[in-house]
Amino acid sequence: MTTALDPATLERALAAATEAARAAGALAMKYYTTGFEVTIKPDDTPVTQADREAEEAIVATLGRGHPLDHRSDRRHQELRAPDPGVGDAARARGAR
Amino acid sequence: MWATLLALEAHGEIVAGVILNPVTGELYAARKGGGARLNGRRVSVSSIGDMWSATFLHAGLRLYRKAGVWDGIVRLVDATERQRGFGDYLGYALVTEGKAEMYVEVDVKPWDLAPCKIVVEEAGGRFTDFAGQPTIYSGNALASNGRLHEAALALLAGR
Numbered sequence: 001m002t003t004a005l006d007p008a009t010l011e012r013a014l015a016a017a018t019e020a021a022r023a024a025g026a027l028a029m030k031y032y033t034t035g036f037e038v039t040i041k042p043d044d045t046p047v048t049q050a051d052r053e054a055e056e057a058i059v060a061t062l063g064r065g066h067p068l069d070h071r072s073d074r075r076h077q078e079l080r081a082p083d084p085g086v087g088d089a090a091r092a093r094g095a096r
Numbered sequence: 097m098w099a100t101l102l103a104l105e106a107h108g109e110i111v112a113g114v115i116l117n118p119v120t121g122e123l124y125a126a127r128k129g130g131g132a133r134l135n136g137r138r139v140s141v142s143s144i145g146d147m148w149s150a151t152f153l154h155a156g157l158r159l160y161r162k163a164g165v166w167d168g169i170v171r172l173v174d175a176t177e178r179q180r181g182f183g184d185y186l187g188y189a190l191v192t193e194g195k196a197e198m199y200v201e202v203d204v205k206p207w208d209l210a211p212c213k214i215v216v217e218e219a220g221g222r223f224t225d226f227a228g229q230p231t232i233y234s235g236n237a238l239a240s241n242g243r244l245h246e247a248a249l250a251l252l253a254g255r
Contacts, residue, residue, distance in 0.1 A: 005106050005111055005128075007127075007129060007130065010104075010111055010112050010127040010128060010129075010130065011127060011130070013104050013111075013112045013127070014112045014114065014125055014126075014127045014130075017102040017103075017104065017112060017113070017114045017125075018114050018116075018123065018125060020102060021100045021101075021102050021114045021115075021116040021123070022116065022118075022123075024100045024116075025100050025116050025117075025118030026118065028098075028100065028118055029118045029119070032118070032119065054100060058100075058102065
């Protein structure tokens, strides 16, 4: 399958994603060191306040000059979790 | 163990992705055609080509039983030299770095897999569902160093 995105655009997208991941990671670390509560979403999967705020940080970061901002990126929306979830940290507590 | 995962899908294909573990500072990043990097350093999958020298990574064992693939997992256990259990992004990261040859996951969502696919592929590996399709939408995934992918698929399926 071919992609219509040239390498320079992909590099910019990767840089934006890296910046967003770092912003989310820094925010999540605040909860990692101070503790967090796990709540269960309607679909019976766990979520934390750190997840929600991290997702907000990602969306905000990508909203500042993302190279694909001009697109109506519906697939991107579909790829996003309907509500951010957590991984093994919550599962280890029996949330899954 | 947790990480922040982001990916870009364009025209039905994952073309860029990042995996960041904020605790360890490990950042895996890849874009289509650009190779895979760990904290800026190029990384690649292993070159092991025989199953008996391979390390097979699994996630939570109960999930495989619930997903009905237990027999396939046992075949992989019997066929490989070593087996270790981790979970989530870490299995893909270890395959990407050449520290293990294959990783199998079930009960996963597309957003759990999206950056992992491009990172593994750009490291020279292969990422598919259990049917061999290069997709993140099947709810299961096999990531490998490429050379052992078909053999692992066959063992999973009992072929």
